[in-house]
Amino acid sequence: MIINKRATRLITMVLMLLVSSVIPAQELDPVLKDLIHKGLNKNHSIKNNRLEAQQAKVDQQMAKAVFLPNITFNASYARLNDDITFDDATKTLLMGTQKLIIKDAIGLPFNSPFPDNIPLQQPANLQDKDIFKSSVDLDWVLFSGLEARNALKASKHKEQSLNFLGEAEKDKMALQIIETYDKLALVKASKQVLITTEDFLNEQAFYVSKAIENGLATPLSRKKIEIAQQQLAARKLEFDHNNIMLIEVLHQLTGETKINLRKLEPQLTAFSLASDFSVAKRYEVKALEEAEKATNYQSKMEKSNFIPKVAIKGRYEFIEDDLSLLDPQWFVGVGVQWHVFDGNTSRLKSRKTQLERQKFQERIEEAQEMIALSIIKAELSYQAAQQNTIIVKKEIELANDTYEMVNKQYQNNLSSITDVLDALTDVEKANFKLQESYFKERRAVADLLHAKGILTY
Numbered sequence: 001m002i003i004n005k006r007a008t009r010l011i012t013m014v015l016m017l018l019v020s021s022v023i024p025a026q027e028l029d030p031v032l033k034d035l036i037h038k039g040l041n042k043n044h045s046i047k048n049n050r051l052e053a054q055q056a057k058v059d060q061q062m063a064k065a066v067f068l069p070n071i072t073f074n075a076s077y078a079r080l081n082d083d084i085t086f087d088d089a090t091k092t093l094l095m096g097t098q099k100l101i102i103k104d105a106i107g108l109p110f111n112s113p114f115p116d117n118i119p120l121q122q123p124a125n126l127q128d129k130d131i132f133k134s135s136v137d138l139d140w141v142l143f144s145g146l147e148a149r150n151a152l153k154a155s156k157h158k159e160q161s162l163n164f165l166g167e168a169e170k171d172k173m174a175l176q177i178i179e180t181y182d183k184l185a186l187v188k189a190s191k192q193v194l195i196t197t198e199d200f201l202n203e204q205a206f207y208v209s210k211a212i213e214n215g216l217a218t219p220l221s222r223k224k225i226e227i228a229q230q231q232l233a234a235r236k237l238e239f240d241h242n243n244i245m246l247i248e249v250l251h252q253l254t255g256e257t258k259i260n261l262r263k264l265e266p267q268l269t270a271f272s273l274a275s276d277f278s279v280a281k282r283y284e285v286k287a288l289e290e291a292e293k294a295t296n297y298q299s300k301m302e303k304s305n306f307i308p309k310v311a312i313k314g315r316y317e318f319i320e321d322d323l324s325l326l327d328p329q330w331f332v333g334v335g336v337q338w339h340v341f342d343g344n345t346s347r348l349k350s351r352k353t354q355l356e357r358q359k360f361q362e363r364i365e366e367a368q369e370m371i372a373l374s375i376i377k378a379e380l381s382y383q384a385a386q387q388n389t390i391i392v393k394k395e396i397e398l399a400n401d402t403y404e405m406v407n408k409q410y411q412n413n414l415s416s417i418t419d420v421l422d423a424l425t426d427v428e429k430a431n432f433k434l435q436e437s438y439f440k441e442r443r444a445v446a447d448l449l450h451a452k453g454i455l456t457y
Helices: 002-018 030-042 044-065 088-106 147-213 219-254 258-262 283-306 345-411 417-451
Strands: 022-024 070-079 130-143 270-272 309-317 330-337
Touching: 030 147, 030 219, 044 147, 147 219, 147 283, 147 417, 219 258, 219 417, 283 345, 345 417
Parallel strands: 022 270
Antiparallel strands: 070 130, 130 309, 309 330
């Protein structure tokens, strides 16, 4: 009979669910892996984190650049209201001295009058009123008092911390995509169960119609089937809406086109999980540890403000004519800067940074405690999901056996159509529960791998 053929198909589908392939916990669907990689490339938080890490790398280059010489070219023009000259008394003294030198040079006595035919040179201006300068300056730090060295190390640890935070963000993103993908698989599997149930209802409707024609059933039986078909249509509409929503979420997470996402046929399969895999340090803890190290070196950098700093200073003037009588054409010098007391500013900054470091230490301990708790929770969830899968498989066997028995009884007028519909509903629910159990099992495994820091994708 047609009913028996449909029953055979249902049993076949159930057996496929019961013996669904079991894959290693770390082996993900290649399609899912591709979606995860696309999501990681699209995620804005991961991109921002990557940019912040690049900024920390630039900070390192800036710390190193402190020891590179700074060379500056300068040019300026100024006009004074008048030339800067010696006062009259000084001018008279300079002119008298010039006469004495000349008379001594030509052999005239000290008291003899100065010859009128010998010109005298007027004293030069201290500074001409038109001033044009062009020069090059050199500033070169030889020793920064360990400030640059500590700043460099702080930036390196900050970069590492940001890199680890980026990896932690990737794990969260991967978990979100895996969960959404599995939800889509659950919807697809549930829809398939509904289609099979719909086929059975159609066959039952055909059987009841024939029975009514032959006087073996009442129109009330057909009404009950019609109600069951309407309820099934409502469930199908609900799953269609869920499918649309999950496609939208995957599109937003991964950037994959909706057309390609609609073509996906994900499957829920049970995970096998080895009991001897190791536990790795989580990226969140590594990020906090690196941040703690960065604050330590930042504190040292602030303390190093009291260490003397040594630098070279130099200048060379290209235009000598516009220099004053007191300006050198070039000079080179070595200077020392030593902050002896800065109003406790550096000490207080260092103290504040040390307190920040203690906060990171507390956060590390808290994170480790929470991770240990999440591992236990995930292990218990996994064990519960496994046990639930075993129970649901037994329920499916019972539901199918019951349906076959009730269906045969109905055909022999030993039970009502209501009993058949109830049995069919139990089969449908049992198959739903198996898919949900697989979903929970996969969630528990993913959470456990993430908690132990060994999630790969």
